Amino acid sequence: MQELKEILRFGDEYFRTSEGEVESSKSALQGYTSVLNSKQAEENLANFARWEPRHGRFKYRHPWKQYLKIGSLSRQCAYRIDALHGFLNTSSKTPVEIRSKFEEPCMKMSKETGNALKELAEAISKMVVPSCAEPHISKSKMGAMNLRSKLTTELKEGANILEAIPAVTVAWLLVDVVSCTEKLAESIQELSSQAKFKNKEVKVAPEESQELPNTTPNHVIITVN
Template sequence: MGSTLIDIPEAEGVVVPCSKQKTNKFVDICCRPMVSFLRETKNNRHGLRKVIHSVKVGLALVTVSLLFLLDPLYKGVGENAMWAIMTVVLIFEFFAGATLSKGVNRGIGTTLGGGLGCLAAALAQAVGGVGKAMIVGITVFIFGAAATYTRQVPKLKRRFDYGAMIFILTFNLVVVSGLRAEQVFEIARDRLSAIAIGFAVCLFVSLLVFPIWAGDELHDSVVSRFELLAISLQGFSKEYFGNVDENEKKTGFNFGSKCKSVLHTKTKDETLVNFAKWEPCHGKFGIFYPWGKYLTIGEDLRDLATIILSLKPCLKSTIQPSENSTLGQSVKEPCEAIVASQARMLSELGESMKKMKKCESEDKILLKLKSMRQELSLVATPSTVGINHSDKTEGLGLASFVYSMMEMIEKMEELAKQVEQLGQLGGFS
């Protein structure tokens, strides 16, 4: 029997067919977000990785759910299969290193907590009577307090905080259940095996199915900051020395925004370094790759960004030498050349790290920086800055600018040395 479309009047004598227009509206409403999402995902690498991670979590959950759905597997694992599902939900993280870290922590915490909990429960049952409750209370207090204290030690907290929390939870559950369950050892064994199955599934999917490495993310993130600071230096040079063209004035280029984005990276670096240390060999990164060097380089980059930002007030300062003044003309050319050279150095160092190759001009960079320092010291002499009655104000402004430039050169030297050390330890070709 065929379907009939009914025309519904919407206004005075106006009849709108409900077939094509409403169907098109419905399709448009439903499909437009999906099309936009697919387009954004295609052009956005991070968005694509989010989709991959979501699919991987779904795949892991389906795999462990088979322990419930298939009778042969259910008979072997039983109701403890729920612990495998909980393990997947709790430890599957975006980065492979984070999943491995949480999985190992959960395994260690569960094993230690379950083992010590079984011993405490067995001791309490052997004593019996009032002594049973006393032993349970004492052991819960001692182990709970000790594990909580370790969570406040910075080095242990970074790597084993999750394991300490799982230890506290498992120990208390086993001890308390041991008071009323005679088969506490069997329960602990079954739950541990279910957790191991869940961890194995997470490990398999995370490491073998389109793995997302924290080490790659850390490396790319640090490398990108070199270019950001290079662009910031070029932007400052154009604004300070009056080389901004009309298009840049219209777009309103702000070099300070890129520096600020570099400043807010400390927590990200520390987190990624911690995850990267857990990851196995992948790509050009070996087991003993010096991930800690990225923290030092990241700190130097943040210091450099701070110095560049400190130059921003010079743009609007009234005590800076004017471009047409004798003082301004005498320092413009050398300072402009120094800033441009430092921007090129940052790009070269970033490119060296990106390709994991030794920078051919690394030694030349250090020599250039030393010559820059000497050149700036000549620019900053009293005769050059002209601190006298006529242009004392301009001389003070120039002196503050030159001092910031000297700080930048010193930080660049330190940064170049750190990149060189990373190349030596990391085996750059």
């Protein structure tokens, strides 16, 4: 699932205006493809894991089936990212003047969803409660609401529908990714409860040591002849 975090870079690539910049970096966004065909491997691993002796934090009733559910949701998310990747082809882009109207909410959804997926992947890897993903999901949902409002306004103002179709499609795919990410978070939260994940440790910066003033009184030595 770690590979899905590449969605956070989609906004930067899609809204670039230089064709050369996009072509040089599209391959960096293809890490998600390994998730698309992961079903068989995940099922095999889950089946083997059920028969393993109890060890460490993996007890006899460890919820392996929940991992398969999470894998299925991850693939749904990857399919949408795969569809988004197709729109990095500049020939299918909406004109810049129309695309720029949706840039802010799309960038926000892309960035926050990517950060949420990164936190969720870390939660599974380290077996900690995925509490850090929630703020990112909330922000991505706010971006989705803002986007819906902009789309409605744009259509009411008589935008060229044919020219706007690619940008609108990208926008709705991003909304779908946000929805998938929210479902993933719920499933991982359920897993953390079933498997008794630990709370994530928050590192607190040590307070700067303050030098205490020297309160030792000065001694005066008197010599008597």
